[in-house]
Amino acid sequence: MSPFPYKLVATDLDGTLLRADESVSDRTRDALAAAVAAGAAHIVVTGRSVPWTRHILDDLGYEGLAVCGQGAQVYHAGEHRLLTSVTLDRQLAGLALSKIEAEVGPLALAASRDGLDGEVLVSPGYRVQEGPLPVVPFEDPTELWSAPLNKLYIQHPTLSDDELASAARRTVGSLVDVVMAGPGIVEILPLGLTKATGLSLAARRLGVKAAETIAFGDMPNDVPMFGWAAHGVAMANAHDDLKSVADEVTASNEEDGIAVVLERLLAG
Helix, strand or coil: CCCCCCCEEEECCECCCECCCCCCCHHHHHHHHHHHHCCCEEEEECCCCHHHCHHHHHHHCCCCEEEEHHHCEEEECCCCEEEEECCECHHHHHHHHHHHHHHHCCCEEEEEECCCCCCEEECCCCCCCCCCCCCEECCCHHHHHCCCEEEEEEECCCCCHHHHHHHHHHHHCCCEEEEEEECCEEEEEECCCCHHHHHHHHHHHHCCCHHHEEEEECCHHHHHHHHHCCEEEECCCCCHHHHCCCCEECCCHHHCHHHHHHHHHHHC
């Protein structure tokens, strides 16, 4: 058996490591464990903030570093400790929102508050995905800005996710970053913040370089991570924008796409 060629395996969660029911198959768990046994570190890199990620990491028995909140947070799962956190300038975010709404009309909003237990606030009309993740409804707009935020979520009644992200990026791209992170999930982030930002910080803590990293993902918010890593693998179910920059495309998240690649690499 040849040595495993990477020192770091970076995996997105939704649509990549997780199946539709938020589980991880035994085959994928075994492949990741074998890569770790061969000397690689596994790191989760997700758009979810820490409060929406912890239960998954705990279920996996994951005790390493995780990059959460689109790169805003580096979290030590074993110690349940936030190591770094970047927040969104609320004044700048408010200006960006007003400019986007002037361009496309009223938006439904949600916001992720900073911290280990940061709440996700949702406005009337915001479509929340089904699942166990808690949200807090708000009616008074001043509530949105009353505490530090990692990011904002925006939805439009008629524009598609790609159309909304494109219009927002065109309108306020010099003020904030705008990413499409999944179905119904268009986010406003601090300018320059990406998954690659957080992954590079976490990798430095592990003593690992970009040239030693393989990354798996499925959405446009994974594009910077693929640009940073030596090898980017898109899932079969990935967005076309990510497939266009991937080094290879594997099977879907429902068909153990991560395991397919890791098993091949482990076998040499």
